[in-house]
Amino acid sequence: FDFSKPRAIGDGMDLSHPHVKVMNGYDTNFCFVGGAQKTPVLRAVAHDPESGREMQLYTTQPCAQLYTANGMNKAQYPFKGGVAQVPRTAFCIETQSMPDSVHFSHFTSPVLTPDDCYDHTAEFRFSVRK
Secondary structure (H helix, E strand, O other): OOOOOOOHHHHOOOOOOOOHHHHHOOOOEEEEEOOOOOOEEEEEEEEHHHHHOOOOEEEEEEEEEEEEOOOOOOOOOOOOHHOOOOOOOOOEEEEEOOOOOHHHHOOOOOOOOOOOOOOEEEEEEEOOOO
């Protein structure tokens, strides 16, 4: 579960960790050092060395959920190029608050009252690395 240094997402998919086994891949929350921020901070980079495509995630949120399409099963509706939609053929990163934060006063609270303003940023920047 250590993505503090660059590595392929798939490298950890067949770990013996019970969570990975039960979920058939990642459906895991990662908490960022420094927690929530007032301005977006670079928190994640996904790079495909074969095509050069790169995605950078900047966010103000303290965490992100990595989901590796473990339950995808739509082979009859292929992706571009005929690639079947089967488990682990895609991933998503969802920015969010700390898990179960409503029960921990030292976490950033996700609770909004009628007078509160919800203001978080998630910016996904796409490019091609040569």
